[in-house]
Amino acid sequence: MTAEFDYDKCTGCGRCYELCPLDVLAWDDEKSRPYVRYPDECQLCFICQEECPAKAVKVKVPLAFW
Amino acid sequence: MNTVKTGVLVIGAGAAGSMAAIKASDITKDVVVLEKATHRSGGALGIGHYTSEINPVCNVPGGLTSAEFVEGYLSGSSGWSGIERPLDKYIIAEEFTPIIRELESWGLEIYRKEDGSWDNYWHKHIGERMESGCWVKGGTMKKCLMDEVRRRNIKAVKRTMAVDLLTSNGKVVGAVGLNTRTGDLTAFHAKAVVLCTGSASRTYVVNPGSKWFWMRDMGTNSGDGRAMAYRAGAELAMMELIRTDHMMGNVMARFWGGKCYNSKGEDFLSETYRKRWSRSYAMHMEEHKGNGPLYWDSRNLTEERLRKQYEYIGDEKNHPDVVLTESFRQRGVDLRKDLAYFQSQPIGFLGGPVFNYYGGTTLPGLYAAGDEIWQDSLSGAYVFARRAGIAAAKYAASQKGWEPIDKRQLKRIEEDVLAPMKRDKGVPPTELEEKVRGIMTACAYISKVGGMLEYGLRLLREVQEKWWPQVKAGNPHELMRAAEVRNIMTVAEMHMAAALYRTESVPYGRHFLHRVDYPTQHPTWYRQRVVVRNEGGEMRLSKRLTVEQRPPTREEYEAVKEIKP
Numbered sequence: 051m052t053a054e055f056d057y058d059k060c061t062g063c064g065r066c067y068e069l070c071p072l073d074v075l076a077w078d079d080e081k082s083r084p085y086v087r088y089p090d091e092c093q094l095c096f097i098c099q100e101e102c103p104a105k106a107v108k109v110k111v112p113l114a115f116w
Numbered sequence: 117m118n119t120v121k122t123g124v125l126v127i128g129a130g131a132a133g134s135m136a137a138i139k140a141s142d143i144t145k146d147v148v149v150l151e152k153a154t155h156r157s158g159g160a161l162g163i164g165h166y167t168s169e170i171n172p173v174c175n176v177p178g179g180l181t182s183a184e185f186v187e188g189y190l191s192g193s194s195g196w197s198g199i200e201r202p203l204d205k206y207i208i209a210e211e212f213t214p215i216i217r218e219l220e221s222w223g224l225e226i227y228r229k230e231d232g233s234w235d236n237y238w239h240k241h242i243g244e245r246m247e248s249g250c251w252v253k254g255g256t257m258k259k260c261l262m263d264e265v266r267r268r269n270i271k272a273v274k275r276t277m278a279v280d281l282l283t284s285n286g287k288v289v290g291a292v293g294l295n296t297r298t299g300d301l302t303a304f305h306a307k308a309v310v311l312c313t314g315s316a317s318r319t320y321v322v323n324p325g326s327k328w329f330w331m332r333d334m335g336t337n338s339g340d341g342r343a344m345a346y347r348a349g350a351e352l353a354m355m356e357l358i359r360t361d362h363m364m365g366n367v368m369a370r371f372w373g374g375k376c377y378n379s380k381g382e383d384f385l386s387e388t389y390r391k392r393w394s395r396s397y398a399m400h401m402e403e404h405k406g407n408g409p410l411y412w413d414s415r416n417l418t419e420e421r422l423r424k425q426y427e428y429i430g431d432e433k434n435h436p437d438v439v440l441t442e443s444f445r446q447r448g449v450d451l452r453k454d455l456a457y458f459q460s461q462p463i464g465f466l467g468g469p470v471f472n473y474y475g476g477t478t479l480p481g482l483y484a485a486g487d488e489i490w491q492d493s494l495s496g497a498y499v500f501a502r503r504a505g506i507a508a509a510k511y512a513a514s515q516k517g518w519e520p521i522d523k524r525q526l527k528r529i530e531e532d533v534l535a536p537m538k539r540d541k542g543v544p545p546t547e548l549e550e551k552v553r554g555i556m557t558a559c560a561y562i563s564k565v566g567g568m569l570e571y572g573l574r575l576l577r578e579v580q581e582k583w584w585p586q587v588k589a590g591n592p593h594e595l596m597r598a599a600e601v602r603n604i605m606t607v608a609e610m611h612m613a614a615a616l617y618r619t620e621s622v623p624y625g626r627h628f629l630h631r632v633d634y635p636t637q638h639p640t641w642y643r644q645r646v647v648v649r650n651e652g653g654e655m656r657l658s659k660r661l662t663v664e665q666r667p668p669t670r671e672e673y674e675a676v677k678e679i680k681p
Binding site for chain 1: 154163297329330331443
């Protein structure tokens with residue numbers, strides 16, 4: 051898994067969706083919140099985690115790297 | 117298709133692209149910069165790689181002069197590679213320190229000592245003195261450039277990938293941009309274009325788990341600039357030379373001290389330096405000979421050094437290298453206590469468009485900077501982007517009228533780019549990318565053999581002919597991936613063809629070629645570069661002699677100091 055959202059904390063500000071360099075995240079219009087649409091294309095750059103003002107995103111280093 | 121007119125078009129808003137746009141804007145207000153991601157997150161600096169140290173800091177008290185820096189550079193591995201253009205390094209030594217001061221005035225934060233002077237690190241003896249660099253707060257690295265672009269009202273167009281260059285009467289007159297979220301195409305009609313699309317890193321499968329984007333360099337970097345320059349007819353050189361890095365998973369094992377050991381407990385790098393092999397070549401050869409796994413031992417570093425390393429790299433408030441620190445933290449790696457296992461991975465190629473001292477390529481109106489050309493360092497990116505930005509703006513100012521856009525060319529580009537959207541069924545672009553990178557990994561990995569390169573080229577050309585016309589994109593995002601894989605195929609083909617053409621090994625310099633069937637350097641190839649060019653759809657390769665491998669004189673620098681269009 052790559053980015054994980056804590057939707058209880060997520061305010062739906064769209065910062066992560068705005069920034070994701072590889073365009074991995076998409077926007078769920080109905081729920082007004084981001085989700086991971088292309089998990090295979092995540093680079094683990096951590097920008098969604100670092101830039102989230104609500105600290106609602108955690109990027110997990112995948113098992114393959116342990 | 118909409119048309120946007122601009123004097124200077126910069127493609128890519130990373131370190132080089134931002135700098136080129138800023139410097140061009142000193143001369144003309146008419147500057148547009150395209151970025152496939154966003155200005156905050158695009159490029160190597162956007163995600164926080166390499167951002168805690170910058171070097172070389174020359175011509176400061178206690179530091180090297182430009183001449184000493186180049187001498188040191190040539191006395192190491194690079195001096196034997198035969199492919200250097202030493203004046204490039206002199207230019208960097210001379211012009212980088214003033215650029216750091218300028219970056220500081222734009223908001224870059226540099227770690228300082230109590231007396232207020234830069235807290236430089238000193239890492240390599242050259243004669244009596246040491247080469248130095250300075251520690252910077254990574255979080256301010258991209259931000260200071262972004263803020264300056266904003267202050268100057270430079271038009272930054274995000275989520276827009278340049279898909280092809282526009283040419284007219286042998287000149288480059290703009291590019292077509294694809295909005296990666298709406299799928300709209302825009303023609304950017306320009307007087308000069310600066311390519312700054314970074315390295316061509318998405319060319320191998322380097323990590324386990326079928327994940328194509330886990331790698332050191334920015335995942336957006338699919339060699340777009342190199343492929344566009346090739347299609348437009350520019351000459352590219354040194355595409356045969358690969359760069360590897362010592363990696364732990366997808367992060368670079370960054371160490372500034374300590375020792376490197378192979379599985380026999382041998383400190384093989386000391387021997388490497390005696391032979392003047394490049395470090396990355398030597399590390400790869402240890403693995404190739406069966407002496408892996410390799411370890412880095414930094415447990416013997418002084419406490420002061422370790423403290424600074426941890427404080428400056430792992431400064432949480434400024435997240436200088438969040439990828440490295442987060443990965444180490446989550447995996448529980450502690451360099452004070454642990455041996456660090458690493459392996460060599462390909463991270464990109466040295467080659468790119470042939471350029472002059474002002475970043476000008478072989479096509480009028482086309483400039484290039486950053487990792488696009490043979491400047492794989494941040495200092496080189498800044499210095500040559502400054503030069504390319506100024507040169508492109510001067511060139512644009514010298515063009516009185518507008519070269520017309522060729523309507524047929526525009527139509528052809530539109531059809532090529534949008535074709536994957538028009539198919540009802542077909543292959544997803546990521547599947548094709550997986551195939552192409554699989555071919556590269558099987559046939560043209562770090563150690564190469566002529567027969568495998570020939571076979572790889574045949575496979576690749578088959579894939580290009582048979583499968584590229586069957587790629588299907590269901591939305592703009594996939595259309596971007598399709599445009600990218602087309603570029604990856606072009607770069608892969610250039611690398612394999614050039615590596616096959618060069619019948620020797622080059623173990624020196626930061627980038628190298630290892631031909632198992634031609635294991636040593638050969639005198640007939642010394643100072644020769646392989647030049648690749650597209651002639652009517654055919655890939656043509658040739659040899660070209662480069663400059664003398666000696667430190668340049670002050671007069672030689674003075675002659676290129678003033679930037680010409």
